[in-house]
Amino acid sequence: MLPFDHLIVHVTATPPSVDFNAGRIDADHRKKGYKKNGYHIVVLRDGKAEVHVKFGPDELQARMIDGARVRTFSEPGAHVGSSGRGWNKRSIGVVLVGGVDEDGNPENNATEAQLETLRMLIDALMEDFDIPLANVMGHRDLIAKAGKGGPKECPCFDVREWYTCGSTKPVEAQEDEPQEDTPEPEETPQRHTVVHGDTLWALANTYGLSVEDLMDLNGLKDDTIRIGQVLTVTV
Ligand SMILES: [Zn+2]
CATH class of the missing domain: 3.10.350.10 (LysM domain)
Structure with missing residues (x-):
């Protein structure tokens, strides 16, 4: 396992009607030149989580399904490279399927089942990897922390505030045009x-x-x- 010390939550920027999953992300990412799906965990609309190995409590394990098309914990992800060198090696990438409405505009539409799974994942990963709560964040928060990177609506709720307070009320509306959450190229070997x-x-x-x-x-x-x-x- 790599010594990940951040947990970064994304959305696929697909509307709820689109049945997206690790296989489809994998195909998209390969087209972009990645070796495979850039995320470690994909949380489907029904709350099932595609991961490569079971971990955490029984309740979480019961929600896990074959994650042949995700990154293993021995592989750096390819999901936050645009925020600067090194972030992919430091962070576990978890993506929630959804995050935009039927017109493609950012929308806080994570299902209750997804959020339940996400909470269990965060609990288990924080413990297994000794990740401090301060390093559990949405992609948008990493962008704010690192000062650069991709879409500011990924996801469009405050992950840490939700985790601690239970609310996913949308963050203040942004004027920016919505952007697709396009992963950045993998880091070139140093x-x-x-x-x-x-x-x-x-x-x-x-x-x-x-x-x-x-x-x-x-x-x-x-x-x-x-x-x-x-x-x-x-x-
Ligand atoms: Zn993202």
Whole structure:
């Protein structure tokens, strides 16, 4: 599992009448050049959650269904890259199917079943990954925090306020044109040019990888590196 320390909630920006799911997101994301669906968890309109592995309490597990077409917790997502480098590796991406009305305008239309599932997911993921409540947020809040990124209506309710107060009253109407929640391209692998004094062990520490990861990523047979060598240092 990656050491995720943020949980980011999105909407698919599809109207309630559209039967969207992980498979359809997967197809869309592949068309955009991603290796697969960029989210870790997809919460369907009926409250079922598409995930790759069951976790959390029985009540939550009962709502989980095969998530073959989502990211595993060992894979960085591809859902918040536009807010800056590194966010995809730090955050679990949960997407609620819905979020716009039949005309495509942002609408707070999450179902009760979706919100029940989301609450259980947040509880379980905060505990499993030791994520502080301050780092549980909607995509829109990450955009505000990072200062850049995609649509400000993703989702159009305040996730943390809902989680703590139980209300999903819509945030103040925005004048901006609604935008489709278009995921950003995956981060390109980061590279490091070896300088005097670098060791694989130190580089692994710097980039949050293991020595084995670095050797695998770069096809190294032993831990010898040489000055000027260019190494891939992100998964
Ligand atoms: Zn989003």
